[in-house]
Amino acid sequence: MARVSPTKKEKKKTFRAFLVELGFYGIFVTGYFFLVLHFLFGWLQNLHLHHVKLYALMAIVLIIGQAVVLESVTTWLLRLLRGRSE
Amino acid sequence: MFFPISNSHISPIYLVVIGFLIGILGGFFGVGGSFIAGPALRAVGLDWNFAVGTDLAHIVGKSVVAAKRHRALGNVDLKLGLIMAIGTMSGAEVGAQLIQMLKHAGNVNFVVSIVSIIIYVSISTFMIWEAWRTLQYQKKRRPRAKIPGTAAKQDESSFSHRTAAIQRLKLWPMISLPASGVKAISLWVIVVVSFIGGLFSGFLGGGAGYIRMPMLVYVLGIPTHLAVGTDLFEIIISASYGTFSHAVKGNVDILIALVMNTGAAVGAQIGAISTQYFAGPKIRLAFVPLPLIGVAIVVYTLVTGHKL
Numbered sequence: 001m002a003r004v005s006p007t008k009k010e011k012k013k014t015f016r017a018f019l020v021e022l023g024f025y026g027i028f029v030t031g032y033f034f035l036v037l038h039f040l041f042g043w044l045q046n047l048h049l050h051h052v053k054l055y056a057l058m059a060i061v062l063i064i065g066q067a068v069v070l071e072s073v074t075t076w077l078l079r080l081l082r083g084r085s086e
Numbered sequence: 087m088f089f090p091i092s093n094s095h096i097s098p099i100y101l102v103v104i105g106f107l108i109g110i111l112g113g114f115f116g117v118g119g120s121f122i123a124g125p126a127l128r129a130v131g132l133d134w135n136f137a138v139g140t141d142l143a144h145i146v147g148k149s150v151v152a153a154k155r156h157r158a159l160g161n162v163d164l165k166l167g168l169i170m171a172i173g174t175m176s177g178a179e180v181g182a183q184l185i186q187m188l189k190h191a192g193n194v195n196f197v198v199s200i201v202s203i204i205i206y207v208s209i210s211t212f213m214i215w216e217a218w219r220t221l222q223y224q225k226k227r228r229p230r231a232k233i234p235g236t237a238a239k240q241d242e243s244s245f246s247h248r249t250a251a252i253q254r255l256k257l258w259p260m261i262s263l264p265a266s267g268v269k270a271i272s273l274w275v276i277v278v279v280s281f282i283g284g285l286f287s288g289f290l291g292g293g294a295g296y297i298r299m300p301m302l303v304y305v306l307g308i309p310t311h312l313a314v315g316t317d318l319f320e321i322i323i324s325a326s327y328g329t330f331s332h333a334v335k336g337n338v339d340i341l342i343a344l345v346m347n348t349g350a351a352v353g354a355q356i357g358a359i360s361t362q363y364f365a366g367p368k369i370r371l372a373f374v375p376l377p378l379i380g381v382a383i384v385v386y387t388l389v390t391g392h393k394l
Binding site for chain 2: 018021022025029032033037040041044045048052053055056057058059060062063064066067068070071073074075078
């Protein structure tokens with residue numbers, strides 16, 4: 001089983017980059033809470049009460065859609081901060 | 087933060103942190119993490135039905151992130167995942183029907199608790215034994231030259247002779263799984279494995295990664311890293327099905343799941359990348375405590391009569 005062991009220097013670099021990434025990501029997520037989720041609250045509550053099947057469908061679309069966007073954002077941040085080595 | 091759908095007040099920081107921790111576990115081990123997320127949501131006052139449904143929705147999002155990352159690392163066998171979807175869906179339905187039957191019989195909690203304890207303890211015991219034996223075997227042998235690239239995906243298991251016997255079963259139709267390095271295996275073996283995974287998902291809840299991941303390794307002979315990635319792909323299917331079903335019954339607060347998912351997105355990436363630094367048997371050995379955490383939760387529930 002061949003695994004590539006990172007050196008201490010690489011680990012330190014990766015950890016520092018991760019902390020910077022968390023900072024960027026934290027700002028992004030805070031903005032997301034207030035801008036996007038705030039507007040979704042009323043609409044989703046209405047769907048939940050009156051159109052439950054549409055709500056169920058939207059729940060899956062939203063969670064998968066958000067996951068794809070967040071994965072792209074975190075991958076972009078990883079590349080930006082750690083170069084092409086990831 | 088007020089969540090109107092479930093009528094609850096929960097700190098978003100708490101949700102992000104829980105999502106982050108479960109994301110790491112999911113990305114590294116290929117499990118949904120429902121045995122932690124459910125009790126964690128319950129602990130902040132969410133009703134049990136909302137905890138179960140919302141947890142499933144969060145598992146979908148986290149598994150999408152982790153599976154995408156594993157796919158980028160070449161750890162997802164899409165052909166296998168798509169074939170398994172058939173067995174997973176039908177198994178989940180049969181598991182849910184079994185629960186309904188037990189509900190009518192009036193002893194659902196006791197039966198499910200006992201079955202889950204037996205299954206979780208058996209998985210942990212078997213994986214300790216197998217991973218330990220494999221590691222001992224590797225230590226005794228002369229170290230091999232390290233080969234970067236595709237060789238890193240190869241895996242070893244002291245159970246491999248049994249796996250080879252299963253792969254030799256000539257039950258038509260036989261198919262090959264080139265991405266996983268399996269030359270020929272009966273389609274029926276894959277369907278049965280995925281059916282059992284789906285059955286446990288429907289019967290015990292969650293994505294059932296705790297049973298599907300070991301079966302992928304030991305029964306189908308999939309290398310551990312690919313088993314983790316492919317299992318996550320399966321969890322997307324089974325948890326999406328569960329989410330829709332629970333949402334129609336009014337048991338999903340999608341806003342809570344969306345907030346949890348912001349933390350899980352980072353955690354799942356870290357977990358998935360971390361698998362690159364560990365050999366298959368070590369990942370399997372580290373997996374052992376996860377089903378035992380499930381046992382602790384079930385025993386607590388049985389003894390005290392309270393759900394965590």
